[in-house]
Amino acid sequence: MxxxxxxxxxxxxxxxxxxxxxxxxxxxxxxxxxxxxxxxxxxxxxxxxxxxxxxxxxxVGARMAQYGMERNDDTASVAPPNRLLASRPDILDRNGRVLATDIRTVSLYAEPRKIVDVDDAVEKLSSVLPSLDRKTLYHKLKANSAFQWIKRQLTPKQQSRILALGVPGIGFRPETRRFYPAGATTSHIVGFVNIDNNGIAGMEKYIDRQGLSALAGAGLTVDQKMQPVRLSIDLRVQHIVRDELLAGMKKFNAIGAGAVVLKVDTGEVIALASVPDFNPNNPVHAQDKNRLNRMTAGTYEMGSVFKTFTTAMALDTGVANLKSSYDASHPLRIGGFLIHDFHNMHRALTVPEVFIHSSNIGSAREALDVGIPRQKAFLKRLGLLTRMNTELPEVATPFTPKVWKPVNSATVAFGHGLNTTPLQTAVAAAALMNGGKFMEPTFLPRTEKQAMAVSKQVVKPQTAKDMRYLFRLNVMHGSGGNADVQGYRVGGKTGTADKVVNGRYSKSKNFNSFLAAFPVDDPKYVVLVSIDEPHRAEGEWGFTAGFNAAPMVGAIIRRSASALGVDPKFAVNDAATLVSQSTLSD
Structure with missing residues (x-):
């Protein structure tokens, strides 16, 4: 019993x-x-x-299950073949260039019970693999176990040298390793995998979430040739964007920078980069705080770039037109706060003047005329108040005021008190450039027909025409002149936002941006560049976005326009053409 x-x-x-x-x-x-x-x-x-x-x-059972699910390179258990040899699909850019692929490699293991002389084995293996910790290696080879990983994913040269040592109890296991030919250029988009070939960031993680990890766990991806995953990214443009970001970051001694090129008619992300970045082939620094994807995983006060949406809101709701004017002759007091202009004109300003002179006072008055309920509704329609829905997993949620008071409405109007991701800002601008249709961004190919099926009309077509006119006007006569590229009719808006440091706005640290569209008479692409804590460049007298972010946008457009299929056009009366398309009359 x-x-x-x-x-x-x-x-x-x-x-x-x-x-x-x-x-x-x-x-x-x-x-x-x-x-x-x-x-x-x-x-x-x-x-x-x-x-x-x-x-x-x-x-006891739960603890055993926990041990069974743990994946540690130092474990004494043998990894199952379906993990070691599981295949992943190639990742390609929109033109078929390889961004990620599988390669075969081997990993070194030991059978401690078969090791004759532990000290001799440690000495010989360390001579080939000097990065191994000798103390840890000794304990592994001395362990009373049947299997111990020594080093994962060796090079062919390392394998050959270890074979020549003739150490008994040492062997090799074939594995599949992920290789990224573009290296750091596409790191924040493609992401990377861990030692067991599981996607843990970027589109690699997205692919696993679509069912690949379940298939791999069931052993259904071993030695299987899989259908490649094609992205919307153009590697040529991606290289240009990253190159200009690195150059700008160095020139303006900034701590970081980011940019996106977005196709306005489909919502496809053509290029997106954030620097500093990392090498996905050796992602030891991928989790460093300063290497996050600033374009999607970071939220920022976008400064005067946000006046784009405030002006569009005033026009779309009918509280103003291009001939309306606002008193900007003196600071605006709301409650206990005074709102000033950076360049005070000391007079009433028309709506185009509010935009090209980047008047905080005029923008605040526009928002107050619209009212808080309609302001919130408008920004929500443009996707600026909620978490962005896209394939990339690293997406931050915007930070919005808990309570919207008149002072919050006024400060949000000129880009303070509300944090969004730069990509969201570009997506919202695309809706103002493509005739008023909002669509979530995608990193996968999408046709115009597919885009129309998922789009929503969020502003009137006439509002979009007016905003295209104001964009071009600001480049020709406002703060965006350094972004202009002859023949490509660039339009846009600058934004210089003071950063919050220890709860206060800093006078010496800025987050600068330039939001652009081209060719602005019939926009094909939106380009947004942000630069974090830039300094005055040698030979320059200004430190605002017009002196750093704007010329970086111009350089990206100048170098990438031909690859994007945009032909230059030269017109004598560029401004007159735009005026005829706008609604300067009632």
């Missing part, structure tokens, strides 16, 4: 107790009753005992 039935039987015997004895009519001794209270207590003890066993064995 096992332990548990014995305990139950003994308890049952102890439950039955006679309270009184009484002789029956047949002369036999009859049991008068049973101590019910004592029996109930004993029953509870048995129940508690059984629960205890269940909890004990459940805890």
């Amino acid at each position: 096992s332990f548990l039935p014995r305990v139950v039987a003994l308890n049952r015997k102890s439950f039955v107790r006679t309270r009184t004895r009484k002789w029956g009519a047949d002369g036999r001794l009859a049991v008068q009753g049973v101590n019910k209270r004592s029996g109930a207590r004993a029953g509870n003890r048995v129940a508690l005992l059984m629960i205890g066993f269940v909890v004990l064995y459940g805890a």
Whole structure:
């Protein structure tokens, strides 16, 4: 009899107790009753005992399951073949260039029980693999186990040299390793995998979430040739964007920079880069704080770039037109706050003047005329208040005011008090350039027909025409002149935002941006460049976005326009053409 039935039987015997004895009519001794209270207590003890066993064995089982799911390079267990040799699909750019692919490699393991001389083995292996920690290696080879990983993913040269050592108890296992031919150029988009070839960032992680990880776990991807995944990215443009970001970051001594090129009619991301970045082939620095993807995983106050949406809001709701004017002759007081202009004109400004002179006062008055409910609704339609929906997993949620008071409405109007991701800003601008249709961005190819199926009309077509006119006007006569590229009719808006440091706005640290579209009379692409904490460049007198972010946009457009299929056009009366397309009259 096992332990548990014995305990139950003994308890049952102890439950039955006679309270009184009484002789029956047949002369036999009859049991008068049973101590019910004592029996109930004993029953509870048995129940508690059984629960205890269940909890004990459940805890042991859970712990064993936990150990089984852990993936540690130092584990003594042998990784299953479906993990070592699992295939992943190639990742290609829109033109078929390879961005990620599988290559075959080998990993070094040891069978400690077969090691004859541990000290000699440590000495020989360290001579080929000097990066190995000798103490750790010694403990691995000394362990009483059948298997220990020594070094994952060796080079052919390392494998050849170790074979020549002739150390008994040492062997090699074939593995699949991920290789990224473009290196750091596409790191924030493509992402990377861990040592077991599981996607943990970027589009690699997205692919796993689409069912690849489940197939790999079931062993259905071993040595399988898989259909490649084609992205919307153009590697040529991607290289140009990253190159200009690195150059700008160096020139302006900034701590970081980011840019995106977005196709306005489809919402396709053609290029997106953030520097500093990392090498996905050796992603040891990928988690460094300063190497995050600033374009999607970071949120920022976008400064005067946000006046684009405030002006569009005033025009779209009908509270203003291009001939309306706002008093900007003196600072605007709201509650206990005073709103000033960086370049005070000391007079009333028309809507185009509010835009090209980047008037905080005029923008605040536009927002106050619209009203808080309509302001929030408009920004929400443009996707600026909610988390962006796209394939890339690293997407941050915007930070919005908990309570919208008139002062919040005014500051949001000129880009303070509301944090969004730069990519969201570019996506919202695309809706103002393509006739008013909002569509979530995608890193996968999308046709115009597919884009129209998922798009929403968020502003009037006339509003989009007016904003194209104001964009071009600002490049020709406002702060965006350094972004202009002859023949490509660039339009845009600058933004110089003071950064918040220790709860206060800093006067020496800025987050600068330039939001552009080209060719602005019939926009094909939106380009946004942001530069984090830039300094005045040698030979320059200004530090605002017009002196750093704007020329970086111009350089990207100048170098990439031909690759994007945009032909230059030269017109004598560029401004007059734009005016004819706008609504300067009532």
